[in-house]
Amino acid sequence: MEKDLSHILNHLGEDRELYFNSVSPPLMQSSNFHFPTVADMRAAWPREFDAPLYSRGVNPTVSILRKKLAALEGAEDALVFSSGSGAIAAAVMSQVKAGDHLICVQKPYSWTGKLIENTLSQYGITYSMVDGTALSAIEEAICANTKLILLESPLSMTFELQDLRGVAAIAQKRGITTIVDNSYSTPLYQRPLEMGIDLVIHSASKYLNGHSDLVAGVIAGPKHLVRSIMKTEFMTFGACIAPNDAWLILRGLRTLPVRMERISKNGVAIAQFLNDHPRVERVSYPMSPSHQQHALALRQMTGAGGLMGLWLKAETIQEVERFCDALTRFLIAVSWGGHESLIWPVCAWYEDEQNGSSHYPWNLIRVSIGLEDSEALVEDLSQALDSM
Ligand SMILES: *Cc1c(COP(=O)(O)O)cnc(C)c1O
Numbered sequence: 224m225e226k227d228l229s230h231i232l233n234h235l236g237e238d239r240e241l242y243f244n245s246v247s248p249p250l251m252q253s254s255n256f257h258f259p260t261v262a263d264m265r266a267a268w269p270r271e272f273d274a275p276l277y278s279r280g281v282n283p284t285v286s287i288l289r290k291k292l293a294a295l296e297g298a299e300d301a302l303v304f305s306s307g308s309g310a311i312a313a314a315v316m317s318q319v320k321a322g323d324h325l326i327c328v329q330k331p332y333s334w335t336g337k338l339i340e341n342t343l344s345q346y347g348i349t350y351s352m353v354d355g356t357a358l359s360a361i362e363e364a365i366c367a368n369t370k371l372i373l374l375e376s377p378l379s380m381t382f383e384l385q386d387l388r389g390v391a392a393i394a395q396k397r398g399i400t401t402i403v404d405n406s407y408s409t410p411l412y413q414r415p416l417e418m419g420i421d422l423v424i425h426s427a428s429k430y431l432n433g434h435s436d437l438v439a440g441v442i443a444g445p446k447h448l449v450r451s452i453m454k455t456e457f458m459t460f461g462a463c464i465a466p467n468d469a470w471l472i473l474r475g476l477r478t479l480p481v482r483m484e485r486i487s488k489n490g491v492a493i494a495q496f497l498n499d500h501p502r503v504e505r506v507s508y509p510m511s512p513s514h515q516q517h518a519l520a521l522r523q524m525t526g527a528g529g530l531m532g533l534w535l536k537a538e539t540i541q542e543v544e545r546f547c548d549a550l551t552r553f554l555i556a557v558s559w560g561g562h563e564s565l566i567w568p569v570c571a572w573y574e575d576e577q578n579g580s581s582h583y584p585w586n587l588i589r590v591s592i593g594l595e596d597s598e599a600l601v602e603d604l605s606q607a608l609d610s611m
Contacts, residue, residue, distance in 0.1 A: 228295075228411075232477055236290030250470045251275075251283045272453055279461055280453075285469040291476060292431075295410040296423050298443035300450065302457055303469060307406065307426025308334045309462030310440030314422055315339070317452045318371040318400045321347035325371040326364050328355035328385055330378055330582075332404065332426075339373075355385035356516065362393050369397070374420075375404035376413075377520075379559075380589055382507040382532050384516045387523050391419030406430070406560070411483050412526040422448060429560025430528060432475040433482050437468045482562075482594060483528065489597040490529040493590070496601045497533055502546075502608045504586065507532035529592030530559050535611070537586050540570045542611045547588065549607040552600055559591035564600060566590055 242249045256275040258264040267276055275281050285303055293301035304310040315338060319325050327339050329352045339350050351364040361372065372394050376385040387403060394401045403415045406426040415423050425431055427439035440462075442452060457463070487510075494508035506513065508531035509520035520527070537543050547555060553564045555571075567589040573579035592600065 228480060231291055231294045232479065235294050236287040248284060248287050248470065248473055251278075251466050253282075253466075254278050272450065278466065279463045280458060282463075282466050282469070284466040284473075285464060288469045288473050288476075291473070292425075292441050293443055295476075296405075296443040297410075297414060297416050298423065298449075299446040301441055301443040302449055302453055303427070303464045303472075304440035304442070304457075305462045305464050305468075306438045307332075307404075307424065307428060307440035308338075309460065310424050310426075310442050311335050311404065312338055312342075313452055313456035313460055313462065314402050314424055314442050315343070315371065315373060317448075317456050318402070319343065319348050322368060323370040324349045324351070324366045324368045325373060326351050326353055326361060326369060327373040328375055328378065329353060330381060330383075331373070331375045332379055335373070335375065335404070356383050358386050358389045358393070361385075361390055365393070365397065365399070369399055372399055372401045373404075374401065375407075376523075377407050377509050377527075379404075379407055379530065380532065380583060380587075382509060382514070382530070384509060384519050384523070386519060387413075387415055387418045387420055395419060407528055407530060408524055408526075409479065409483060409528070411480060412487070412528070413524045416444065418523065421445070426560075427472055428558065430483065430486075431479065431560075432472045433479065433561060434471070434475055435558065435561030435563060437471055439464050439468055439472060483526070485594050486529040486592060487526045489592045489595070489600065490527055490531065492597045493529075493592050493600060493604070494531055496604065497531075497590075500605075500608055502536050502611055504534040504536045505532075506534075528560070529564075531590050531592075533588045533590050534584070535586045535588065537611065540573060540576055540585055543568060543570050543586055543588070546607045546611045549610040550603055552595060552603040553590075559589070561591075562594045564591060564593040564595055 255277050289301045353364045354360045374385045401420045402422045403420045405423045406429050409430045422444040425441040494511045497503050497506045510527040547568045553566045556565045569581050569583045569587045570585040572581035573585045
């Protein structure tokens, strides 16, 4: 019963008799929690990481969310952060120190790359950015001082996968920790811990919350790792989530399965439409048979979200811009995972075809499909492709 999805989303972690049998959980908008006597306060210190004392550590609204997120990932415990990047920084820094080496998949989420290349490199941590489609490339990059392999599968701009079971097996033999950013798949469509990965990370700003109204992050994993991160990086960096945002994620989670069902159905339909269109050079979507790692996708994912890469057949940036500006049902914006369909055109980072500040090509557009009617979206894409 504990593992049943409906039970997790509707009941797990909610002690309704403690708060007037209210169906919706209380928003504990409080920074601190008082004690009736000095003796009570003294007795509370050893339980600082378990019971409410100060909301940077434990807050009752956040605790309900932690229990649900851990159960969703099949993890013993979870922590919730004020952003996905905050969660990634805490998880990565918990596993490496000066003199260590880490391996990260090439082209990760931009601020994950910057954490490694710009920040950690200042503290004596060396790294290799490796092509994640080849298991052998990851294995060959391992050095005597490699402590961590950081993955993101599928990648959130170009959607190549890494073989999670394969990487976990290589790492376990050598005592190397593995972390995967699972934001794209959600715990519904990919279960990294069951494949031997040590820690899972999410940007909860995306599908977990699902309404484009907050920024948050998650770490889920075994009790000993999560507790160690809580006592050090979580408490010292202080990237804790506001109780109000945790409450909103609890509300967002109630509909996670129906949202994902709709988004994934839409995603498949849109990817197929785009794949067949003469103005499209390439679509990268793990659940399309045309994806170069489709077989691996079927082995380690049970579905895909609505995020995909679209490479237009275009001679000039102006053609790409005409396509983007002609869309009426898609907003031009970063981020993804909400109710609304979005496009993020890489050409917005280019002055012209030769001069860009992005290492992605200017004809690439990241498309995020939302909850809208898929026929309306196809119609809109179709007229925009015609107007290029
Ligand atoms: C958005 C995103 C992040 C960062 O999360 P924030 O909540 O924006 O800090 C990390 N990984 C992936 C794959 C993302 O899309």
